[in-house]
Amino acid sequence: MxxxxxxxxxxxxxxxxxxxxxxxxxxxxSRPGPETLTTVAPPPGSKFVKIFVATNRAREEPDANIFTSNKAQSLNFAEFTIAVPPDHRAGRVEVAGIAGQSGFVVVGQRVLTSASFMDAIRRFEGGKGRQDVTVFVHGFNNSFQESLFRLAQVTADSGIDTPQVLFAWPSQARVSGYVADKEAVTFSRDYLAALLVGLAADANVRRIRLAGHSMGAWLTIETLRSLRLARRDDVIRRTEVALAAPDIDVEVFAQQLKVIGPLTPPxxxxxxxxxxxxxxxxxxxxSVARVGAIxxxxxxxxxxxxxxxxxxxxxxxxxxxxxxxxxxxxxxxxxxxxxxxxxxxxxxxxxxxxxxxxxxxxxxxxxxxxxxxx
Known part of the structure; x- marks a missing residue:
């Protein structure tokens, strides 16, 4: 194959x-800088989206939700409420203040622990019983705030009203950082696996919808492979997987699929x-072909x-x-x-x-x- x-x-x-x-x-x-993570008042007519965060990026300060490109030795957790501007165009992440336009802004946030993270997911939208949880793994050359606003955009455009989790790995957020980013996703496999294991163990989580983009797709597949090798079939059975533009060597991918095996749904x-x-x-x-360009x-x-x-x-x-x-x-x-x-x-x-x-x-x-x- x-x-x-x-x-x-x-x-x-x-x-x-x-x-x-x-x-x-x-x-x-225009790329949003760390200042865009400052909590501000929402513009009139905004739509609100809540994003949960699990990341192995290091915090700039212990009690703040500013995340760097440095590697953390344990998962950090956070919760953000994002205001989507009333003039938002589908598929775009508008940056506030550029050319006078309104944009995505943070209107609420909390520093969470592992326990309060899971509790917040259980209580999402008043606690609606068992529900699906989406985990989004961003790609190469993404800052924390870029990946946060991207997931907010996708959530707002889709109208999905279930918990959305950003798994943010320590990308350098530079085109010249390609090799460093590949090392960072390798470093991040066990952290993503720990997040999935924790979600799957919660009785209130029905299904995990795991989506990886670009280099994040490689991280996604490698994590699934490690879970299969660890015989965590209980986690994989509850996980639906989608890969967007996967930056994966086609031959490596074929080997990964041999270990993971067919999934339900595909x-x-x-x-x-x-x-x-x-x-x-x-x-x-x-010149090795990439899966996302077949x-x-x-x-x-x-x-x-x-x-x-x-x-x-x-x-x-x-x-x-x-x-x-x-x-x-x-x-x-x-x-x-x-x-x-x-x-x-x-x-x-x-x-x-x-x-x-x-x-x-x-x-x-x-x-x-x-x-x-x-």
């Missing part, structure tokens, strides 16, 4: 420089063959998907705001109500979404679309 990518005619320094320059330009937009993988950020990652990784029209990919019993969704027709085609997943949040009504998306197989986010069966009409392998 191998997930194939398009062939590359070697690696050139010029190509790497061009793509890295494109990534730098894409990141030149693991979801969002891909786009024209993802320029993953193209840069490929060039930096000796070509779903390749018969070998379709065969591999059937064997692995996973669900691959091509989202290359969706819009992107980062100039690289790497953040298309954020637009799926607004499409969640429509996609949730698609029975086919409970099956393994290969699917395509059109620019409006509607499911397209052609040209991939095959047994894959009706459930994949036996």
């Amino acid at each position: 191998v997930f194939y990518g398009k062939a590359t005619n070697g690696r050139t320094g010029a190509a790497i420089c061009v793509l890295l320059f494109a990534m730098l330009l894409a990141g030149c937009g 693991m979801k993988i969002l891909v786009a063959a024209d993802d320029r950020a993953l193209r840069a990652s490929r060039l930096l990784s000796s 070509d779903v029209k390749d018969p070998r990919v379709q065969e591999a998907v059937a064997q692995a019993r996973v669900q691959v969704i091509d989202i290359s027709q969706l819009s992107s705001t980062d100039g690289l085609g790497h953040d298309r997943f954020v637009y799926l949040a607004g499409l969640y109500p429509k996609l949730a009504q698609q029975p086919a998306l409970s099956n393994a197989g290969v699917f395509l979404l059109d620019a409006a986010g509607s499911l397209v069966t052609a040209p991939l009409q095959s047994t894959l679309l009706s459930g994949g392998a036996d």
